Amino acid sequence: MKVLHAAAEVFPLLKTGGLADVLGALPQALLDAGADVRLVLPGFPSIKNGVTDQTLVCELGALFGAGKVSLWLGMLPGHAIPIYVIDAPYLYQRPGNPYLDAQGLEWSDNAQRFALLGWVAAHLAAGELDSHWCPDVLHAHDWHAAMACAYVATHPAATVATVFTVHNLAYQGLFDEGDFHLMGLPSRLMTLAGLEFHGQFSFMKAGLSYAHRVTTVSPSYAAEMATLEFGCGLEGVVRARGGDVSGILNGVDSSIWNPQTDAGITATYSSSALAGKLQCKAALQKELGLQVNPKAPLFGIVSRLTSQKGLDLVLACLPAMLADGAQLAVQGSGDPTLERAFTAASNAYPGCVAVRLGYDEAFAHHMMAGVDAMLVPSRFEPCGLTQLYALRYGTVPVVRRVGGLADTVVDADVDALHRNEATGFMFGPATPSALAVAVRHAIKAYAKPKLWHQIMVCGMTQRFSWDDAAKAYMALYQEAIQSQKARRA
Numbered sequence: 001m002k003v004l005h006a007a008a009e010v011f012p013l014l015k016t017g018g019l020a021d022v023l024g025a026l027p028q029a030l031l032d033a034g035a036d037v038r039l040v041l042p043g044f045p046s047i048k049n050g051v052t053d054q055t056l057v058c059e060l061g062a063l064f065g066a067g068k069v070s071l072w073l074g075m076l077p078g079h080a081i082p083i084y085v086i087d088a089p090y091l092y093q094r095p096g097n098p099y100l101d102a103q104g105l106e107w108s109d110n111a112q113r114f115a116l117l118g119w120v121a122a123h124l125a126a127g128e129l130d131s132h133w134c135p136d137v138l139h140a141h142d143w144h145a146a147m148a149c150a151y152v153a154t155h156p157a158a159t160v161a162t163v164f165t166v167h168n169l170a171y172q173g174l175f176d177e178g179d180f181h182l183m184g185l186p187s188r189l190m191t192l193a194g195l196e197f198h199g200q201f202s203f204m205k206a207g208l209s210y211a212h213r214v215t216t217v218s219p220s221y222a223a224e225m226a227t228l229e230f231g232c233g234l235e236g237v238v239r240a241r242g243g244d245v246s247g248i249l250n251g252v253d254s255s256i257w258n259p260q261t262d263a264g265i266t267a268t269y270s271s272s273a274l275a276g277k278l279q280c281k282a283a284l285q286k287e288l289g290l291q292v293n294p295k296a297p298l299f300g301i302v303s304r305l306t307s308q309k310g311l312d313l314v315l316a317c318l319p320a321m322l323a324d325g326a327q328l329a330v331q332g333s334g335d336p337t338l339e340r341a342f343t344a345a346s347n348a349y350p351g352c353v354a355v356r357l358g359y360d361e362a363f364a365h366h367m368m369a370g371v372d373a374m375l376v377p378s379r380f381e382p383c384g385l386t387q388l389y390a391l392r393y394g395t396v397p398v399v400r401r402v403g404g405l406a407d408t409v410v411d412a413d414v415d416a417l418h419r420n421e422a423t424g425f426m427f428g429p430a431t432p433s434a435l436a437v438a439v440r441h442a443i444k445a446y447a448k449p450k451l452w453h454q455i456m457v458c459g460m461t462q463r464f465s466w467d468d469a470a471k472a473y474m475a476l477y478q479e480a481i482q483s484q485k486a487r488r489a
Contacts, residue, residue, distance in 0.1 A: 118147030173203030284370025300371030
């Protein structure tokens with residue numbers, strides 16, 4: 001089976017969030033499962049410069065406001081995965097964030113920039129751009145690539161099956177309806193049943209409405225997307241797809257996130273030999289200027305600093321945490337208000353709170369290995385990779401009971417502890433008081449070394465495998481192919 005993935009980023013070339021980790025791991029797992037896999041991505045500077053052994057596939061001329069567009073084929077470094085790179089310097093060769101300008105605002109031509117990604121993916125999938133390779137399945141990821149599904153649906157000769165994965169429904173790719181003509185799509189699509197969304201047009205709706213199958217990154221989030229609370233205005237579109245929508249959990253790339261082999265941490269360790277984790281904690285405390293105290297439970301945050309992630313809840317219950325003897329280490333960036341608030345907390349509580357603004361992949365490994373517990377109090381969370389990495393590193397997650405967090409963490413209640421199944425601490429309502437209760441439970445458990453050890457080891461033995469995810473996707477691809485054939489019959 002030939003599978004083409006369309007996305008905006010891939011680890012290790014470009015990463016702004018978990019999407020890149022998925023694209024860095026899932027294609028390799030599919031390749032190992034027997035699929036013939038390729039990727040197509042925009043030629044952002046780090047992608048264009050990072051893909052190796054590039055050869056020209058074709059010249060595409062002027063498209064979507066770009067004076068010159070060409071398509072190149074190379075290899076993802078460290079993998080046997082071919083990547084098509086869309087070289088459109090006018091649209092993609094810009095410094096900094098791939099989606100935002102220097103002021104933190106969306107690029108004014110993002111509609112054209114990501115329509116080009118979808119258009120190229122669709123025409124590749126139709127066999128029109130590379131005569132040597134044509135996929136059976138086009139798998140588009142998040143709103144950036146979603147328009148590919150609309151281009152395939154309106155292409156008279158396309159026979160490829162399409163799958164669309166929602167990584168975060170809150171980011172929808174909304175643009176003014178006056179720009180719809182720039183998409184090169186039939187006007188009949190600019191209706192409520194098509195891409196129209198409250199006077200705008202939605203890239204996300206293109207994927208939700210026109211893909212043969214829709215997935216998201218956890219079973220719970222698949223159900224939540226159909227509700228008013230989590231549907232972000234698209235719950236009706238999701239409900240209308242019925243059984244075409246499913247959830248497949250993300251996995252962990254054990255070649256990157258593994259405390260037994262991680263050369264980037266102070267000391268390696270395993271579930272049967274945990275001494276290295278204590279060394280990692282002491283080193284992290286020293287590096288961040290925290291009191292080097294093995295008895296102080298060290299909580300961590302590795303996250304975008306946004307309201308979605310519920311980090312204002314942490315700030316609200318922080319004084320109580322510190323009064324109970326805990327410490328807090330934060331790595332992340334985002335909302336300037338949250339950045340200032342956490343920085344102020346580190347100044348107010350020196351030796352107890354440390355903040356490192358920005359994202360550093362190497363330091364994230366130090367955090368994952370060095371903290372005792374990881375806070376993931378998200379208001380919503382499609383899957384979450386942070387808690388999966390934390391479990392792997394014996395770092396006990398404290399999470400809200402929502403989305404993929406609910407699917408991957410087992411609350412340390414009496415029954416779960418008795419069955420030796422507890423892997424973390426959970427809370428319900430997105431309130432400071434609910435989070436404070438869960439944090440206090442974690443602090444009390446940390447004071448009981450035997451109990452804490454039990455929870456840590458149980459978490460470390462969990463296996464969230466990309467191999468399992470790949471098998472589920474392969475089965476889904478077969479369903480999509482059958483659905484596509486049925487529609488054409």
